[in-house]
Amino acid sequence: MALDVAPRHGPLILSLPHPTHATRETSRVALVTCDLFPDLWDDDFPLRDELRARNLVVDAVSWDDPAADWDTYDLTVLRSPWDYVPRRADFLTWAQSVPRLLNPVDILRWNTDKVYLRDLEAAGVPITPTTYVRPGETWTPPTDGEWVVKPTISAGSQDTGRYALPSQAALATAHVDRLTAAGRTAMIQPYLKAVDTDGETALLYFPDATGRLSFSHAVRKGPMLTGPDEGRIDPGSEQITVRTPSPAELTTAEQVLAAIPSSPAALLYARVDLIPGPDGLPMLLELELTEPSLFLRTAAGAAARLADAIQNRLP
Ligand SMILES: Nc1ncnc2c1ncn2[C@@H]1O[C@H](COP(=O)(O)OP(=O)(O)O)[C@@H](O)[C@H]1O
Numbered sequence: 001m002a003l004d005v006a007p008r009h010g011p012l013i014l015s016l017p018h019p020t021h022a023t024r025e026t027s028r029v030a031l032v033t034c035d036l037f038p039d040l041w042d043d044d045f046p047l048r049d050e051l052r053a054r055n056l057v058v059d060a061v062s063w064d065d066p067a068a069d070w071d072t073y074d075l076t077v078l079r080s081p082w083d084y085v086p087r088r089a090d091f092l093t094w095a096q097s098v099p100r101l102l103n104p105v106d107i108l109r110w111n112t113d114k115v116y117l118r119d120l121e122a123a124g125v126p127i128t129p130t131t132y133v134r135p136g137e138t139w140t141p142p143t144d145g146e147w148v149v150k151p152t153i154s155a156g157s158q159d160t161g162r163y164a165l166p167s168q169a170a171l172a173t174a175h176v177d178r179l180t181a182a183g184r185t186a187m188i189q190p191y192l193k194a195v196d197t198d199g200e201t202a203l204l205y206f207p208d209a210t211g212r213l214s215f216s217h218a219v220r221k222g223p224m225l226t227g228p229d230e231g232r233i234d235p236g237s238e239q240i241t242v243r244t245p246s247p248a249e250l251t252t253a254e255q256v257l258a259a260i261p262s263s264p265a266a267l268l269y270a271r272v273d274l275i276p277g278p279d280g281l282p283m284l285l286e287l288e289l290t291e292p293s294l295f296l297r298t299a300a301g302a303a304a305r306l307a308d309a310i311q312n313r314l315p
């Protein structure tokens with residue numbers, strides 16, 4: 001460390017450089033991706049560039065890269081490790097082994113299976129009503145209405161379908177059976193029709209200077225489901241526009257964050273996805289604490305806010 005020594009004729013004063021992170025040229029951050037997006041998903045380029053502009057070394061590394069040396073990073077930040085879904089156990093074992101991983105592994109274990117909605121419901125959060133069907137169980141479709149079938153462990157709308165009953169009951173049942181036969185738990189929800197008109201609101205939160213999760217920005221996502229599950233949906237097909245959240249959405253999102261079963265101070269990012277329910281009030285569709293797209297390009301300063309939070313977490 002360089003020391004500035006005061007003039008010889010005055011008292012000897014050693015003035016240490018300010019320990020601002022901007023001067024720490026050796027800090028290293030890994031942004032975790034997967035082999036599908038080895039150079040990161042486009043959405044994360046602004047974060048990578050912002051961190052590099054602050055003289056941090058930033059590497060994009062696949063979570064399952066056997067050559068990666070996670071010990072060499074001051075911080076490892078999950079971004080687009082989206083191929084973990086069929087290998088969740090391996091992913092969590094990996095996450096457990098990585099020092100200084102954000103978000104923390106205990107939260108990932110809870111958040112990578114949408115049965116967490118039960119915990120949030122028990123805490124009073126208005127969630128989308130959900131029925132779970134486990135392997136070995138059978139499901140009797142409702143007699144009418146529109147319903148969504150999806151796996152509890154999923155990302156990017158994979159293996160997710162929408163069914164009009166009774167005409168598509170056989171297709172819906174086949175979808176549930178396909179999931180459970182593969183050892184997966186299926187979840188069935190009413191199709192929230194407001195997504196077709198109002199869309200889905202994703203609210204992004206990053207820690208502020210005090211470490212408290214603070215609202216950063218929000219986007220509107222258009223509807224994703226046109227009918228029965230027909231394979232993987234391309235994440236690039238999402239219709240994303242800027243959104244100013246309503247007071248009710250902000251209140252619900254704060255309620256969701258307050259119900260997370262860990263200290264929210266441990267988190268680097270949180271995304272709360274809401275769709276209006278039948279009464280028009282926001283309902284939680286998903287709380288994303290694992291690998292959410294952050295839509296950093298949609299809001300001025302968003303990448304800088306997350307970069308600030310990352311720098312504040314550097315050792
Ligand atoms: N109950 C629902 N009502 C309306 N749309 C839904 C419902 N569940 C899922 N969707 C649509 O499917 C997309 C993916 O579902 P989601 O629960 O967010 O899982 P993931 O994003 O983890 O795959 C949502 O963004 C939304 O467009």
Ligand SMILES: [Mg+2]
Pocket residue numbers: 156157273286
């Ligand atoms: Mg989602």
